[in-house]
Amino acid sequence: MDNIKNYVQQNKERFINELIELLKIPSVSADSAYAQDVIDTANAVKISLEKAGCDLVEICETPGYPIVYGEKIIDRNLPTVLVYGHYDVQPPDPMELWTSPPFEPVIKTTDIHPEGAIFARGACDDKGQMYMHVKAFEYMIQNNCLPCNVKFMIEGEEEVGSKSLGWFVERNQEKLANDVILISDTGMISNQQPSITTGLRGLSYVEVEVTGPNRDLHSGLYGGAVANPINVLAKMIASLHDENNHITIPGFYDKVEELSAAERAEMAKAPFNLDNYKKALNIEDVYGETGYVTNERNSIRPTLDVNGIWGGYTGEGAKTVIASKAYAKISMRLVPNQDWEEITALFTKHFESIAPKAVKVKVTPHHGGQGYVTPIDSIGYQAASKAYTETFGVPAIPVRSGGSIPIVALFEKELKSKTIMMGFGLDSDAIHSPNEHFGVFNYLKGIETIPLFYKYFVELSKS
Amino acid sequence: MDNIKNYVQQNKERFINELIELLKIPSVSADSAYAQDVIDTANAVKISLEKAGCDLVEICETPGYPIVYGEKIIDRNLPTVLVYGHYDVQPPDPMELWTSPPFEPVIKTTDIHPEGAIFARGACDDKGQMYMHVKAFEYMIQNNCLPCNVKFMIEGEEEVGSKSLGWFVERNQEKLANDVILISDTGMISNQQPSITTGLRGLSYVEVEVTGPNRDLHSGLYGGAVANPINVLAKMIASLHDENNHITIPGFYDKVEELSAAERAEMAKAPFNLDNYKKALNIEDVYGETGYVTNERNSIRPTLDVNGIWGGYTGEGAKTVIASKAYAKISMRLVPNQDWEEITALFTKHFESIAPKAVKVKVTPHHGGQGYVTPIDSIGYQAASKAYTETFGVPAIPVRSGGSIPIVALFEKELKSKTIMMGFGLDSDAIHSPNEHFGVFNYLKGIETIPLFYKYFVELSKS
Numbered sequence A, B: 001m002d003n004i005k006n007y008v009q010q011n012k013e014r015f016i017n018e019l020i021e022l023l024k025i026p027s028v029s030a031d032s033a034y035a036q037d038v039i040d041t042a043n044a045v046k047i048s049l050e051k052a053g054c055d056l057v058e059i060c061e062t063p064g065y066p067i068v069y070g071e072k073i074i075d076r077n078l079p080t081v082l083v084y085g086h087y088d089v090q091p092p093d094p095m096e097l098w099t100s101p102p103f104e105p106v107i108k109t110t111d112i113h114p115e116g117a118i119f120a121r122g123a124c125d126d127k128g129q130m131y132m133h134v135k136a137f138e139y140m141i142q143n144n145c146l147p148c149n150v151k152f153m154i155e156g157e158e159e160v161g162s163k164s165l166g167w168f169v170e171r172n173q174e175k176l177a178n179d180v181i182l183i184s185d186t187g188m189i190s191n192q193q194p195s196i197t198t199g200l201r202g203l204s205y206v207e208v209e210v211t212g213p214n215r216d217l218h219s220g221l222y223g224g225a226v227a228n229p230i231n232v233l234a235k236m237i238a239s240l241h242d243e244n245n246h247i248t249i250p251g252f253y254d255k256v257e258e259l260s261a262a263e264r265a266e267m268a269k270a271p272f273n274l275d276n277y278k279k280a281l282n283i284e285d286v287y288g289e290t291g292y293v294t295n296e297r298n299s300i301r302p303t304l305d306v307n308g309i310w311g312g313y314t315g316e317g318a319k320t321v322i323a324s325k326a327y328a329k330i331s332m333r334l335v336p337n338q339d340w341e342e343i344t345a346l347f348t349k350h351f352e353s354i355a356p357k358a359v360k361v362k363v364t365p366h367h368g369g370q371g372y373v374t375p376i377d378s379i380g381y382q383a384a385s386k387a388y389t390e391t392f393g394v395p396a397i398p399v400r401s402g403g404s405i406p407i408v409a410l411f412e413k414e415l416k417s418k419t420i421m422m423g424f425g426l427d428s429d430a431i432h433s434p435n436e437h438f439g440v441f442n443y444l445k446g447i448e449t450i451p452l453f454y455k456y457f458v459e460l461s462k463s
Helices: A002-023 A032-052 A127-142 A163-171 A229-238 A261-267 A274-281 A340-353 A379-392 A407-415 A440-462 B002-023 B032-052 B127-142 B163-171 B229-238 B261-267 B274-281 B340-353 B379-392 B407-415 B440-462
Strands: A056-060 A067-072 A080-086 A106-108 A117-119 A149-155 A180-183 A195-200 A202-211 A303-312 A325-334 A360-369 A397-400 A419-421 A437-439 B056-060 B067-072 B080-086 B106-108 B117-119 B149-155 B180-183 B195-200 B202-211 B303-312 B325-334 B360-369 B397-400 B419-421 B437-439
Touching: A002 A032, A002 A117, A002 A127, A002 A440, A032 A056, A032 A067, A032 A127, A032 A149, A067 A163, A080 A127, A080 A407, A117 A440, A127 A149, A127 A440, A149 A163, A163 A407, A180 A379, A180 A407, A180 A440, A195 A379, A195 A419, A202 A229, A202 A340, A229 A303, A229 A325, A229 B229, A229 B303, A303 B229, A325 A340, A340 A360, A360 A407, A379 A419, A379 A440, A407 A419, A437 A440, B002 B032, B002 B117, B002 B127, B002 B440, B032 B056, B032 B067, B032 B127, B032 B149, B067 B163, B080 B127, B080 B407, B117 B440, B127 B149, B127 B440, B149 B163, B163 B407, B180 B379, B180 B407, B180 B440, B195 B379, B195 B419, B202 B229, B202 B340, B229 B303, B229 B325, B325 B340, B340 B360, B360 B407, B379 B419, B379 B440, B407 B419, B437 B440
Parallel strands: A080 A149, A080 A180, A180 A419, A195 A397, B080 B149, B080 B180, B180 B419, B195 B397
Antiparallel strands: A056 A067, A067 A149, A106 A117, A117 A437, A202 A325, A202 A360, A303 A325, A303 B303, B056 B067, B067 B149, B106 B117, B117 B437, B202 B325, B202 B360, B303 B325
């Protein structure tokens, strides 16, 4: 299939420039200050799908940000691929750590990306990876080699829990009917060693508020005599892990699947160098749950992390104050079988129970989602594996990711089809961090690989 | 001494308006954005001392903000009173909790202040209490009843550790020579029960920084595998207190004086109602060191409080990130005999020692000061006691304050004289908090009481 290689070579400048235009719009779904930009991005995605060759493209209103739906139905008797992606991005802060403005994309070379990478918020997660599908689709239309029906569902709330997408999917099962769901919102091991994500962790994200006195107090006049909400919050957070870094919430581990020694041995085969890992992060040592190695701690084990904490005086200099309130954003990554709503309830009950009488505690669930594991013997997985093998020259390895795409479990429940996660990003792409980037190699390789998935998926469906 | 009563009555509108003008200048020493305002305030204080009748007033340059020095020498053979105060104020934030703008003073009545209180940052701490001395001095000049020499030393860095004042005092011992130092920067029990502060706590204020990975990380891909600086900081902070709320820093209590049962019984006589205390703060329960009551916990016992904490994503909504760094501002209130520099060193050593290998820790000392206890059998204390008794109609009770005026211990060391703390504020004045205020009654009562201190101090000095 050299056509696609040639097509990518002939059009790569345009492919890159179109993505750069999309990246210029700051579609930060977590911050309402960017609301208009999020909506503008939805419209830009709509136009790109129309240009690429969809027969029908709609901006579907929801209780939240709209979902862009597009389709190309060539024959009702042929299989249908549903492509999912998201056009919203993470907040860019801390801004001061970006070496170039997050919404002014530039191409810079790195050790891992000698041929250049596009630096911008959303470059990899997920505008870049979503747009690979639009361009791969354009190729199949332009070259009359689209072998089946395609539906696109691109949402704008993935970074804030996909609330409206759940609502939308439940109400549009027929419209969204498909044989396989294709997502590029994960990564692979390296540009030399492709991998396919077979597992995702679930997520429970909560915000906690600890209230002590009804006003900020002078720490001299009141220090030692009243509960300091920051000290109390620190104590409560600290108590959520024991000395082995096990999470102490009663019932938290009840439904966690324990992998067999064989499965763990299989996982251990994935190439991993601890020294390089520590060097890349500039840390003296890793840190985590006793009894598990790094690649298990961030994939098959549930975790609890504080994502943000604030309270009291955080300005320049010193202020001797006891704050009235302290806050934290806490998220738990869950593994298959852990129900996120049950875990959220267990957290809330436990957190309220450990609060001393001297403070009031409020727990507000933000959002969550179930974990997911996809079987590697499915037609979809086999098609993806053949596609990677052909374009990379080496077979893709199945890996469990520590990340979460909460909606995947819901897809299976509502749409009764498996999801294949064909990711082309790298851990080093700094998604959710300053200086997020996406390799030009990875972007073009994705566009080159995706049409092969369609080809093999249709072939394997026939047999 | 009805003259002073009458003088206050005749001039009270002017006294209040002059203070309001001073309060309009946002002299926040902790934030360099207010630098010009701090300097403008020094000049306003200079002018007020000249108008009140000082022979000599100088703006004394220092390594930091200037010190306003003024004097009226009537006879070298008479005693000299050195008045200390500060013209800088605490930062106003959180702004949203102020019911009127912090630098637009207004008079409002409260349950405790039926005749009205001036609401503004610095109203009580310390512009209002400092200005009482200027107006009391004006009275003594206008009525030819100043019985001794007076020196004023008003600084602009009290809220950030009085660094330059120490430098200034060490270099101007002759200029500042005096027989007693008078400060109004503390409070009293109530408008019906005056009290004189005989003890102050010392202070050690530090900022800590915990660094994990070299960049913010995706909490799904890295969660559970690397040390989260916020979780680690919470654990470290929590470990600074044991289950009895004793501070766990080795050596922290070595020099703490244990009061005798008799002394504690004496302290317990001060009127205090725990239910009212809890009601005023809207807390279900107090919280503190086992084995001590509230009035001991915030006065004769050392404490450790986090004054501010921040790290990770603190904006609207959710961000699944592991922050690269987490920070906290931590202050320790110390009791007499604890050396603040020694405590700062003990804290630093301990905090660094408890950090896991997976993070880097940096401790930056902000400032500090020694505690202080003044003898109640001194001429100065006796003069103050007589003055309060005369204007309030009831004897003033000696009390230990939990607050710190780090410079007081240095005064004794460098100037060899005792400090008398004639405070007229109330705990409910919300100093260091939103809606700081100072009762009109308290302000005028202070102006009325101070000249009596001069009268009795000179009388007792003769005998």
